[in-house]
Amino acid sequence: MTSFPKDLLYTNDHEWLRAAGSAWRVGITQFAVDQLGDITIVELPREGDLVTKGQRFGTIESVKSVSELYAPVSGKVTAVNATLKDSPEQVNDEPYGAGWMIELEPTEKSELSELLSPDAYAQHVAE
Amino acid sequence: MERKRTPLWQVHKQLGARLIDFGGWDMPVSYPAGTIKEHKAVRESVGLFDVSHMGEAVLRGPRVREAVERLTTNAVASAPAGKAVYTLLCRPDGGVIDDCIFYKRSDEEFFVIVNASNTAKDLEWFRDQTHSLCEIDDVSDYTALIAVQGPKAVALVDQLAGGAVAGLPSFGFTNAEIAGVECLVARTGYTGEDGFELACLGDGAEPLWAALMENLPPGGLPIGLGARDTLRLESRLPLYGNDLDDEHTPLEAGLGWAVKLDREFIGVAALREQKQRGLTRQLAGFKIAEDARAIARHGYAVVDRSLGTGEAQVIGTVTSGGPGICVGGSIGLAYVPVARARPGTELTIDCRGKDIPATVVAGKFYKRT
Numbered sequence: 001m002t003s004f005p006k007d008l009l010y011t012n013d014h015e016w017l018r019a020a021g022s023a024w025r026v027g028i029t030q031f032a033v034d035q036l037g038d039i040t041i042v043e044l045p046r047e048g049d050l051v052t053k054g055q056r057f058g059t060i061e062s063v064k065s066v067s068e069l070y071a072p073v074s075g076k077v078t079a080v081n082a083t084l085k086d087s088p089e090q091v092n093d094e095p096y097g098a099g100w101m102i103e104l105e106p107t108e109k110s111e112l113s114e115l116l117s118p119d120a121y122a123q124h125v126a127e
Numbered sequence: 128m129e130r131k132r133t134p135l136w137q138v139h140k141q142l143g144a145r146l147i148d149f150g151g152w153d154m155p156v157s158y159p160a161g162t163i164k165e166h167k168a169v170r171e172s173v174g175l176f177d178v179s180h181m182g183e184a185v186l187r188g189p190r191v192r193e194a195v196e197r198l199t200t201n202a203v204a205s206a207p208a209g210k211a212v213y214t215l216l217c218r219p220d221g222g223v224i225d226d227c228i229f230y231k232r233s234d235e236e237f238f239v240i241v242n243a244s245n246t247a248k249d250l251e252w253f254r255d256q257t258h259s260l261c262e263i264d265d266v267s268d269y270t271a272l273i274a275v276q277g278p279k280a281v282a283l284v285d286q287l288a289g290g291a292v293a294g295l296p297s298f299g300f301t302n303a304e305i306a307g308v309e310c311l312v313a314r315t316g317y318t319g320e321d322g323f324e325l326a327c328l329g330d331g332a333e334p335l336w337a338a339l340m341e342n343l344p345p346g347g348l349p350i351g352l353g354a355r356d357t358l359r360l361e362s363r364l365p366l367y368g369n370d371l372d373d374e375h376t377p378l379e380a381g382l383g384w385a386v387k388l389d390r391e392f393i394g395v396a397a398l399r400e401q402k403q404r405g406l407t408r409q410l411a412g413f414k415i416a417e418d419a420r421a422i423a424r425h426g427y428a429v430v431d432r433s434l435g436t437g438e439a440q441v442i443g444t445v446t447s448g449g450p451g452i453c454v455g456g457s458i459g460l461a462y463v464p465v466a467r468a469r470p471g472t473e474l475t476i477d478c479r480g481k482d483i484p485a486t487v488v489a490g491k492f493y494k495r496t
Contacts (some may be wrong), residue, residue, distance in 0.1 A: 037353060040450045041422065044264075047147045092161065
């Protein structure tokens with residue numbers, strides 16, 4: 001079974017979240033990256049935008065396909081990784097580091113409890 | 128259904144390839160280097176492709192030339208022995224059944240390589256249309272095919288052939304032993320680069336691949352279907368099922384050079400008539416600027432919003448699209464009205480709800496230097 005960083009929380013849509021002060025940094029997992037192949041375009045919201053859990057907040061295009069990014073929790077976008085505009089390959093190279101996408105300030109704290117633990121996510125991927 | 132495997136399936140697994148379902152075949156879409164690096168490796172050095180999923184057949188008999196004459200739009204039957212010819216197979220209405228390469232071995236024998244997904248359809252068509260004029264052997268199941276493409280491809284293969292193949296002209300072919308494996312060696316490809324396609328018996332595929340890998344020059348890589356697609360698009364080579372189908376003719380697809388209208392073949396009357404009437408739509412190449420950060424993909428609509436009704440009119444359809452890995456921005460092909468197919472024309476493509484400007488360009492997106 002593939003292992004995933006223990007200090008992160010996950011969603012069924014193959015996103016990860018890491019606490020960053022009062023906000024949460026969001027990216028996609030190595031599993032998602034492996035499925036997508038080389039990423040060529042990352043389209044992200046603007047700082048200050050509001051997103052709703054489960055709703056589309058961005059798009060990732062790889063050489064072969066288009067995939068939507070779904071908000072892991074509802075909240076306000078407090079930071080956007082602007083370097084992905086010119087260097088989308090960072091998502092392939094460092095999905096848990098330089099390839100992060102946005103930071104969210106959650107508006108519904110209770111939604112955080114619905115995120116998956118590393119073990120639960122690994123289980124989900126294995127299924 | 129169990130996916131079919133080529134004789135190199137185990138090798139791809141060992142190389143860490145990502146395997147996908149491609150028309151019922153379990154095929155490598157990319158290796159760990161990834162599509163972009165693989166694409167560049169073929170442009171700068173050399174790439175190895177397992178394309179054993181392609182279909183192959185042998186047509187033979189004293190009257191095989193008559194049969195081939197009927198099936199093909201290009202001058203295949205009259206070609207000299209040892210020559211490979213790209214051709215279309217057309218229906219009576221001019222719609223394209225497939226595009227393929229015929230290899231003329233002699234006046235009594237032709238080898239043909241067809242698209243994997245069309246193999247059954249094509250062979251049925253051959254049998255229906257040739258009326259026992261020739262014997263048709265489907266050899267797909269025991270034929271492996273490895274493409275070696277890129278500026279360093281010729282030296283790599285020639286070294287393993289004891290210097291026997293570097294002199295082959297473009298679209299020439301011969302039988303030769305490569306690393307001890309008996310092959311049909313053709314100076315052909317689907318990348319826009321120089322190189323060879325090597326057909327051999329299935330059990331020769333592993334030793335042949337191993338010898339090529341062992342002698343791979345710096346920068347060389349195994350290449351998946353992902354890069355095969357971006358390479359062929361950059362060189363503006365059509366893909367059946369995307370840019371070619373039975374609803375479009377070769378003339379509309381810009382393949383008039385492979386249609387010899389002074390010959391008699393299935394579909395010629397419809398094509399002559401279309402040529403005389405003039406085309407109404409045409410496959411156009413387009414470029415999208417880097418800063419638009421968009422890829423117009425297969426099926427997206429080409430729209431016209433100048434009609435003032437507020438409603439967009441769909442004037443065409445994108446058939447292929449992808450990143451222009453060696454030319455920047457993104458590139459694609461679309462069927463559009465002839466008046467919109469002129470180089471320099473600005474098109475608008477609906478990319479998932481967003482209007483993206485594109486410019487029609489003539490010829491290949493990438494030209495080898």
